[in-house]
Amino acid sequence: MTALGDLARWLTDPANWQGSHGIPVRVLEHIELSGFSVLVALVIAMPIALYLGHTGRAGFVAINVANVGRALPSLALLAFGLVIAISLGLGLGFWPTVFALVPLAIPPILTNSYVAIREVDRDVVEAARGMGLSEGQILRSIEVPLGLPLMLAGIRTAAVNVVATATLGALVAGGALGRFIVDGLALQEYDQLMAGALLVALLAVGTEVSFAALERATVPAGMRVVR
Amino acid sequence: MKRGRTLFAAFLAIAVVATACGGAGSGGATATAVTRPDVIVGSTNFYEQITLGELYSQILEANGYKVTRKFNLGNREIVEPAIESGQIDVDAEYLATLLAFVDKNGAIAKPTTDPKETQTGLQKALDPKSLTVLDPAAATDQNGFVVTQATASSKSLKKLSDLAPIGNTLVLGGPPECPQRPFCAVGLKNTYGITFKDFRPLDAGGPLTVAALDGKQIDVGLLFTSDPSIVAKNFVLLDDDKHLQLADNIAPVVRNALLQKDDGTLKRLLNSISAKLSQTELNDMNKQVAVDKADSKAVAAAWLKKQGLIK
Numbered sequence: 371m372t373a374l375g376d377l378a379r380w381l382t383d384p385a386n387w388q389g390s391h392g393i394p395v396r397v398l399e400h401i402e403l404s405g406f407s408v409l410v411a412l413v414i415a416m417p418i419a420l421y422l423g424h425t426g427r428a429g430f431v432a433i434n435v436a437n438v439g440r441a442l443p444s445l446a447l448l449a450f451g452l453v454i455a456i457s458l459g460l461g462l463g464f465w466p467t468v469f470a471l472v473p474l475a476i477p478p479i480l481t482n483s484y485v486a487i488r489e490v491d492r493d494v495v496e497a498a499r500g501m502g503l504s505e506g507q508i509l510r511s512i513e514v515p516l517g518l519p520l521m522l523a524g525i526r527t528a529a530v531n532v533v534a535t536a537t538l539g540a541l542v543a544g545g546a547l548g549r550f551i552v553d554g555l556a557l558q559e560y561d562q563l564m565a566g567a568l569l570v571a572l573l574a575v576g577t578e579v580s581f582a583a584l585e586r587a588t589v590p591a592g593m594r595v596v597r
Numbered sequence: 598m599k600r601g602r603t604l605f606a607a608f609l610a611i612a613v614v615a616t617a618c619g620g621a622g623s624g625g626a627t628a629t630a631v632t633r634p635d636v637i638v639g640s641t642n643f644y645e646q647i648t649l650g651e652l653y654s655q656i657l658e659a660n661g662y663k664v665t666r667k668f669n670l671g672n673r674e675i676v677e678p679a680i681e682s683g684q685i686d687v688d689a690e691y692l693a694t695l696l697a698f699v700d701k702n703g704a705i706a707k708p709t710t711d712p713k714e715t716q717t718g719l720q721k722a723l724d725p726k727s728l729t730v731l732d733p734a735a736a737t738d739q740n741g742f743v744v745t746q747a748t749a750s751s752k753s754l755k756k757l758s759d760l761a762p763i764g765n766t767l768v769l770g771g772p773p774e775c776p777q778r779p780f781c782a783v784g785l786k787n788t789y790g791i792t793f794k795d796f797r798p799l800d801a802g803g804p805l806t807v808a809a810l811d812g813k814q815i816d817v818g819l820l821f822t823s824d825p826s827i828v829a830k831n832f833v834l835l836d837d838d839k840h841l842q843l844a845d846n847i848a849p850v851v852r853n854a855l856l857q858k859d860d861g862t863l864k865r866l867l868n869s870i871s872a873k874l875s876q877t878e879l880n881d882m883n884k885q886v887a888v889d890k891a892d893s894k895a896v897a898a899a900w901l902k903k904q905g906l907i908k
Contacts (some may be wrong), residue, residue, distance in 0.1 A: 390795065451786065452804075452805075452808075456808045456811075456812070459812065461808075461812050461814055462799075462805060462808055462812070462814060540798075542906055543797065543798065543799045543800075543805045543809060543814075548732060549798065550799070553773040553774075553798055554771060556773035556774045556798075557773065557774050557777060
């Protein structure tokens with residue numbers, strides 16, 4: 371119970387909410403780091419997924435290659451990213467962490483988006499083609515809107531994984547919420563450590579909930595289940 | 598006549614053999630007169646310790662001792678009991694850290710910032726263990742604050758007290774616990790009156806601190822005083838002119854049992870290394886081994902020759 375009391379005291383201490391090491395700054399850093407990593411993963415994975423999904427080509431290979439990203443340990447990628455970032459003069463913290471997080475975000479985005487496009491009813495696609503829609507139009511106005519909820523589910527999984535793993539950044543002198551965990555451990559200030567863990571968990575849950583809401587909102591009007 | 602000539606030839610042969618023996622040991626005639634005890638030199642598991650172990654081993658070997666090397670044994674938790682129990686006879690230690698290790702709550706003596714005082718205290722703590730600490734070297738392996746060559750020359754920094762007036766324009770980098778540690782930011786504030794603009798949590802004298810200094814993300818970094826990157830990156834180690842850090846000077850520790858079997862040569866030889874081992878000399882050897890990946894055996898031999906300690 372004293373642990374919970376310490377945690378509450380740490381979280382309500384105004385000193386921890388101020389300055390460049392305060393909670394608001396760290397939360398923003400965490401969102402910035404995670405958001406940027408997911409964005410990079412989207413830019414890489416989405417065109418591939420859309421192309422493969424639409425044409426139905428080589429999807430099996432692409433998904434299996436992307437799944438390697440799940441198997442690579444993020445900690446090893448972080449160390450590798452650190453070496454690369456230092457040699458490129460990109461500095462510590464942000465870029466090495468992005469390097470570790472992007473391969474983590476790619477597999478769910480790629481897999482879900484590929485499946486989302488593939489699973490659109492072929493009759494609908496054939497009908498569109500028969501009505502004279504171009505391949506680009508089919509993708510834009512038929513496949514993507516119908517597959518959007520599933521695609522968003524993939525991005526949601528990626529984002530939640532990234533938010534939870536972005537704490538690693540503190541190991542390479544980055545900011546973000548991992549700072550509280552790493553510093554708390556180094557100083558044996560377990561209230562700080564627990565507060566960091568709690569904030570990360572809350573942020574991950576927040577990400578999950580907002581994406582779930584977004585998914586519901588993007589279901590095409592005609593497909594919505596009417597209660 | 599014939600008998601006399603044979604006798605003469607025999608004398609001649611003995612004389613030749615005797616000269617040859619004398620020439621082999623650099624200790625001269627005494628090398629054959631006394632029997633040298635066998636020595637086991639031990640070390641913990643990082644490059645500096647192995648180089649120091651080589652220095653001790655090679656100077657002893659050059660003077661007729663039979664040396665067995667037991668290097669890379671592990672950390673102090675393993676090596677200290679090993680020398681106490683006689684599994685090794687000699688190792689290189691660090692005054693303040695060893696004192697804090699053998700006398701955990703400071704009942705016998707507490708380490709101070711003065712090497713001589715710490716050595717005396719350490720000896721008191723080692724007496725019941727039948728161990729002797731020999732002369733400490735000027736070289737240390739303790740917390741040190743470094744800046745880049747560019748920062749040092751543009752702000753004319755040589756010693757830590759030079760930081761006091763300009764600290765509020767500089768960023769300090771070090772292990773995450775630094776802001777609350779007496780030998781880090783707290784000590785810099787209390788002893789030197791230095792307050793920094795900001796603190797950046799990095800690692801304990803590791804690659805992050807080196808990279809952050811190199812990339813100008815911090816101005817002052819906490820490294821260990823014998824860190825090879827100080828030489829490799831041309832960093833400037835600021836002199837601890839007000840003695841904030843505890844005296845972690847390097848000194849040989851020897852079992853009393855070995856010293857009793859010896860005629861005092863071993864003590865003289867090991868002390869002669871400490872007398873020449875300055876911080877720059879140690880850091881240069883560390884850089885050769887850790888950065889240039891040179892063989893510690895060869896680095897130690899070259900240094901001993903350069904200092905005129907072996908031929």
